[in-house]
Amino acid sequence: MGNSKLYKGSLSTIILKLLSETEKMYGYEITQKVKILSHGELTITEGALYPALHKLEAEGFLEVEVVKVDNRFRKYYKLTEKGATETTSKLEELNDYIKTMQALMSPSFNLQ
Amino acid sequence: MGNSKLYKGSLSTIILKLLSETEKMYGYEITQKVKILSHGELTITEGALYPALHKLEAEGFLEVEVVKVDNRFRKYYKLTEKGATETTSKLEELNDYIKTMQALMSPSFNLQ
DNA sequence: CTTCATGCCTAAGAAAATTATGTATACATT
DNA sequence: AATGTATACATAATTTTCTTAGGCATGAAG
Numbered sequence: 001m002g003n004s005k006l007y008k009g010s011l012s013t014i015i016l017k018l019l020s021e022t023e024k025m026y027g028y029e030i031t032q033k034v035k036i037l038s039h040g041e042l043t044i045t046e047g048a049l050y051p052a053l054h055k056l057e058a059e060g061f062l063e064v065e066v067v068k069v070d071n072r073f074r075k076y077y078k079l080t081e082k083g084a085t086e087t088t089s090k091l092e093e094l095n096d097y098i099k100t101m102q103a104l105m106s107p108s109f110n111l112q
Numbered sequence: 113m114g115n116s117k118l119y120k121g122s123l124s125t126i127i128l129k130l131l132s133e134t135e136k137m138y139g140y141e142i143t144q145k146v147k148i149l150s151h152g153e154l155t156i157t158e159g160a161l162y163p164a165l166h167k168l169e170a171e172g173f174l175e176v177e178v179v180k181v182d183n184r185f186r187k188y189y190k191l192t193e194k195g196a197t198e199t200t201s202k203l204e205e206l207n208d209y210i211k212t213m214q215a216l217m218s219p220s221f222n223l224q
Numbered sequence: 225c226t227t228c229a230t231g232c233c234t235a236a237g238a239a240a241a242t243t244a245t246g247t248a249t250a251c252a253t254t
Numbered sequence: 255a256a257t258g259t260a261t262a263c264a265t266a267a268t269t270t271t272c273t274t275a276g277g278c279a280t281g282a283a284g
Contacts, residue, residue, distance in 0.1 A: 004212045005205055008120030008240050008271070014216055028262050038212045048241055050264060055240095072249060072262060091217065093117055098210055100116045100153045104126055104146065105203065120240070120271050140231050160272055162233060167271095184231055184280060 004041040011044065011052050013094050016061065016079070016087040024065070024078040027053060053077060061086050116153040123156065123164050125206050128173065128191070128199040136177070136190040139165060165189060173198050 018033060019025060025033070031044045053075075056062045061083030065076045079087065130145060131137060137145070143156045168174045173195030177188045191199065 004208045005121065006241075007122060007209055009117065010119060010213065011240080014213075017217055026262080027264095028260095034216065037216050039215070041208065041212045042216075045242065046262090046264080047243070047245095047266095052240085054264095070250080070261090074262070094213065094217070096116045096153065097119055098213070100150045101122065101126075101206065101210070103151070104149050104154075105129055105206070118272075123271080138231080140229095157273065158231090158233080159235095159274070159276095164271085182230090182280080186231070 004038065006042065006044070006048070010094065011048055012056060013090040014044070015049075015052060015056060016083065016090055019062070019077060019079045020084065020087045024076040026074040026076050028074075056083070059086075116150065118154060118156070118160070122206070123160055124168060125202040126156070127161075127164060127168065128195065128202055131174070131189060131191045132196065132199045136188040138186040138188050140186075168195070171198075 014034065015030060018030060022033075027046070027049055031046070031049060034042055034044050053062065057064060057077070060080060062077045063080050065078070067074050067076055126146065127142060130142060134145075139158070139161055143158065143161060146154055146156050165174065169176060169189070172192060174189045175192050177190070179186050179188055
């Protein structure tokens with residue numbers, strides 16, 4: 001377990017998708033959720049996550065709300081409208097990629 | 113067409129898989145085959161392909177045979193034994209990744 | 225004689241990870 | 255009291271792997 005490789009380019013799609021379902025989440029929560037949903041197959045490193053969140057925010061896809069909980073602060077992220085649109089297009093892109101890869105991996109299904 | 117994004121990390125898997133089916137191929141041939149199999153969805157740029165081929169060769173996964181055809185030379189690549197093993201593990205890795213992504217993208221299927 | 229297809233190549237730069245830290249709180253264990 | 259683990263944020267250096275943009279050469283078609 002814990003060894004499914006993260007293909008570069010898919011992290012932002014994962015973040016957006018999770019936020020399209022949970023309204024608002026903070027970074028650490030995202031890493032835990034990914035572990036659970038992937039049954040321990042995928043670990044999001046913090047060195048990848050936080051820069052990705054900051055970039056999505058800078059692009060206007062996420063907005064932040066800082067909340068103090070138990071004397072610790074959390075930065076909750078949620079989708080903007082622009083971010084919701086982006087999520088749709090990222091998901092489509094991922095599905096296209098998976099279809100394309102399956103076509104390449106199963107060439108016998110593609111003889112015309 | 114021609115806009116399916118190449119997720120970083122998948123190119124070597126594509127090359128290995130194609131070579132596991134066609135015995136020997138040269139670079140240009142690989143770019144054309146990918147276009148056909150992906151129905152024009154995916155274009156492998158030469159700037160990505162040739163360095164990737166050289167790396168796979170350096171790692172001992174491919175071996176080269178230079179052939180002169182029509183006064184032009186071609187570099188045919190074929191899998192080594194080590195390369196065949198690597199292909200199997202790369203394909204498994206890709207399948208795991210796709211399964212994991214589908215789990216993340218369809219969380220309703222993952223409630224325990 | 226210019227363009228397109230075939231066929232190889234590399235260099236500069238960007239994108240997006242990994243790896244390795246650093247900071248801080250709080251709780252449990254030794 | 256000291257250490258480790260979990261929570262929670264962050265950045266810096268490095269590596270991997272692309273994209274973009276070019277170069278070189280042959281041969282056919284226009």
